Amino acid sequence: MEMSSSELVVNVGEYEALAKQRLPKMVYDFYAGGAEDQWTLQHNTTAFSTIRLRPRVLVDVSKVDISTSILGFKVPMPIMVAPTSLHRLAHPEGELATARAAASMGTIMALSFSSSFSLEEVAEAGCGVKFFQLYVYKDRKIAETLVLRAEKAGYKAIVLTGDTPRLGRREADIRNRFTLPPNVTMKNLDGLLSVQLDKSKGSGLEAYAAGTMDKSLSWKDIRWLKSITNLPILVKGILTAEDALLAVQAGVAGVIVSNHGARQLDFVLPSIMALEEVVNAVQGKIPVFLDGGVRRGTDIFKALALGAEAVLIGRPVLYGLTADGERGVKNVLQMLSDELELAMSLSGCCSVKDIKRSHVQTTSQMFASKL
Ligand SMILES: Cc1cc2nc3c(=O)[nH]c(=O)nc-3n(C[C@H](O)[C@H](O)[C@H](O)COP(=O)(O)O)c2cc1C
Numbered sequence: 001m002e003m004s005s006s007e008l009v010v011n012v013g014e015y016e017a018l019a020k021q022r023l024p025k026m027v028y029d030f031y032a033g034g035a036e037d038q039w040t041l042q043h044n045t046t047a048f049s050t051i052r053l054r055p056r057v058l059v060d061v062s063k064v065d066i067s068t069s070i071l072g073f074k075v076p077m078p079i080m081v082a083p084t085s086l087h088r089l090a091h092p093e094g095e096l097a098t099a100r101a102a103a104s105m106g107t108i109m110a111l112s113f114s115s116s117f118s119l120e121e122v123a124e125a126g127c128g129v130k131f132f133q134l135y136v137y138k139d140r141k142i143a144e145t146l147v148l149r150a151e152k153a154g155y156k157a158i159v160l161t162g163d164t165p166r167l168g169r170r171e172a173d174i175r176n177r178f179t180l181p182p183n184v185t186m187k188n189l190d191g192l193l194s195v196q197l198d199k200s201k202g203s204g205l206e207a208y209a210a211g212t213m214d215k216s217l218s219w220k221d222i223r224w225l226k227s228i229t230n231l232p233i234l235v236k237g238i239l240t241a242e243d244a245l246l247a248v249q250a251g252v253a254g255v256i257v258s259n260h261g262a263r264q265l266d267f268v269l270p271s272i273m274a275l276e277e278v279v280n281a282v283q284g285k286i287p288v289f290l291d292g293g294v295r296r297g298t299d300i301f302k303a304l305a306l307g308a309e310a311v312l313i314g315r316p317v318l319y320g321l322t323a324d325g326e327r328g329v330k331n332v333l334q335m336l337s338d339e340l341e342l343a344m345s346l347s348g349c350c351s352v353k354d355i356k357r358s359h360v361q362t363t364s365q366m367f368a369s370k371l
Pocket residue numbers: 030031032044082083084085112113114133161236258259260261262263291292293294312313314315316
C-alpha cells in the first residue's frame with residue numbers, strides 16, 4: 001500500500017519541501033514569498049530561536065491540557081488557521097478541505113476575504129467555529145455585503161486586516177507576473193466585482209489591489225464596521241503599543257500581532273519581537289493573538305509565555321494542503337499541538353495558564369543580566 005505524504009513528514013517544516021516540488025513556481029513563490037529583501041521574512045522564524053526556555057522540573061505532568069478559550073469559544077489547542085487567500089491554488093478542494101481539517105481538530109479557521117470558495121460554501125464544509133477576514137474595498141458596499149453574508153452564514157467574528165492599504169512589493173510575484181489560472185477566482189466577489197488581474201506590468205494581484213482597496217481606511221472606520229455588525233472585531237496587523245492602545249480605545253474584541261507573514265512592509269519587527277510591547281500596552285483589557293513564523297510547538301509555547309492567548313498558522317497550512325489535502329492540514333495542526341504538549345510537559349506546565357513569562361528568556365534579558 002502506498003504511504004501518504006503525511007506519513008512521511010515528522011515536522012511541519014517538511015511540508016514546505018513537498019509543496020515546492022508539487023506547485024507551479026508562480027504559486028510556490030506567491031505562497032512562500034515576502035516583501036522586498038525579505039529581511040522580516042527570514043527573521044519571523046529565526047527570531048523565535050533567540051528566545052530561550054526556562055523549564056521547571058519535578059512538576060507532576062501526568063496530565064497536560066493544552067485546551068483554551070478564544071473569544072469565549074472552547075478550543076482543544078491555542079492554535080488557529082490564519083486567513084490566507086486562494087487555497088485552490090494549492091489543492092482542488094481548497095478552503096473546503098482546510099475547513100474540514102480545522103473542524104475535525106476542533107479549532108478555529110479564519111477564512112480569507114480572498115478565498116477561492118465562497119464563504120457560504122466554506123461555512124457548510126465543516127461545522128467548526130469560523131471567523132471571517134475582511135479587506136475593505138473603495139466600494140464600501142462590498143464589505144457591508146460580505147459582513148452581512150458572513151454573519152448569516154454563521155461566522156463568529158470579523159478579522160479586520162489593518163496592514164494592507166496596498167499590497168507590499170513581493171518581487172517574486174512581480175518577476176513571475178503573478179496571475180490566476182482560469183479555474184481559480186476570489187469567489188466571494190462573484191456578482192459584486194469582476195476579478196481580472198492585469199499582469200502586463202508585474203504582479204497582477206498587486207495591480208488589482210492598488211485599484212480596489214480603500215487606502216483611506218482608518219481607526220475611525222471601526223465605528224462604521226460596528227454599525228454594520230454585532231460580531232466581535234479583531235484587528236490584524238498590530239505591531240506597536242501605540243496602535244494596540246488605539247485598538248483598545250476603538251472597543252475591538254482583540255488584536256492580532258502580525259506583519260502579514262512579512263509580505264507587506266519589509267524591516268518591520270518579527271511578530272514575536274513585537275508581541276510583548278503590545279501585551280504590555282493592552283494590560284489584559286483585550287486578548288492578544290500572534291501570527292508569523294510559528295513552525296514549532298516551542299514557538300507556540302514562547303508566544304504564550306510572552307502573553308499571546310493563541311497563535312495563527314499561515315504558510316504551513318497551505319503547504320500541508322498542497323501535499324495531502326485535508327489530511328495534510330490536519331497533520332499540521334496535530335504535529336504543532338503534539339509538540340506544544342511535549343514542550344509544556346518538559347517545562348512543568350499542566351495547562352496553558354501555567355505558562356508564565358518566567359518560562360522564557362529574551363535576548364534583552366540576556367544582555368541585561370550581563371551588565
Ligand atoms: C499566501 C498568503 C496569503 C495570505 N492572504 C491573506 C489574506 O487574504 N488576508 C490576510 O489578512 N492575511 C493574509 N495572509 C497573511 C496571514 O494571515 C498571516 O498573517 C501569515 O501568513 C502568518 O505568517 P506565517 O505564514 O509565517 O504563518 C496571507 C499570507 C500568505 C502566506
